[in-house]
Amino acid sequence: MANLRLFATHPHDCSYLPDRIATTVFVDPQAHIDQDVYSRLSEIGFRRSGQHLYKPQCKACRQCIPARIPVHQFQPNRQQRRCLKRNADLTVDTVDSIDSEEYFELYEKYINARHQDGDMYPPSRKQYDSFLTSEWGVTRFITFRLNDKLVSVAVIDVLDNGLSAVYTFYDPDYPKRSFGTFAILCQIEQAKALDLDSVYLGYWIRECIKMNYKTRFQPLELYIEGTWAPEDPQ
Template structure:
């Protein structure tokens, strides 16, 4: 994929990065295909790119291009047909006291402090646990598309923050961080179900969940949300826990 002409008159080009250490599969090198120039990729253009397996990290729009590895598979959830299974319903019930509040992409000290605690507990040594304010803002608060934050509180205490993009055919779950010190919490499960519900309320068909990686403990869970589709061979196909 070298060029991409949107149905609006802008031309996007794609460039492979140098190889870097894979964050999900130990001992493997990774490479991304980056869409450029970033500043012209608005919500409409990004809406078309995400339908072809791309994702956003700050202003950086990319898709894995790790030949011969093809473990990173873009997935999206059919929110109109989604019905939580028993364990997922338990997570919703467990966190029934959470309240949600939507807000713009503004820096909040409390959010940043939670982000730092989450990275230190869940991703120690991964690099992001050393993020300073500027790196946090570039990752979480920089966007050329329609984006918003959702904070979740329990009895006034901040428990979780989600960054979500709204595109033409759905919502895209960009990043979520939560309180790592609450025992037996299921914030991640609750969050996916909450976002699916929001997409359904907005009349949008899809919740884009990023990449499913079968052999990564951190990323394999996504097939527990059904019906799921995967971007493979230049089209979307059903993806079940068995395939």
């Protein structure tokens, strides 16, 4: 860890908050990364995108706060129990690869429907492969099927101390299914089954409406000033 080199991007427009300037630090792409190093970096707030490990480090803003669910303390609320019931007819499996057109077509449909204003639009196979690629032997894919039809995929990384929820994409034709919520609930159960402590949800931003769903998973821990502490739901 002490020998890892970090690089910083040039200041750029923030992707989440208007009128904010962001800077991101990332680990040297040439560095040797394994499960242990990745796990320790996750403990101090780093995230993975493709082969890059990064975290925000902005001069005038500290709104991006790492968040994780302590899975052994988690109890689903009423809405989450309803979500579990609605999706009880899905077939859930874990696979080692999503390198096929079936998976890419679902990803393409999801990005076109939900993220035309984002950096991943328009979707391409090259971008798909680089963004969701399996890294360092720790990446797995939870697949969800309805009557054999692929309807959702959750990309997870298995760490020493938890699961990292990297990304979820799904068929937008089933809005009442709440596939995003269901995917997190499944990851919580999978972490428990593996006797892991946490599900890492990435960054939570209080002022960003798109991030509100993360606070629905209670208790939630936030990494603030070098310490993981319970989030105050009030």
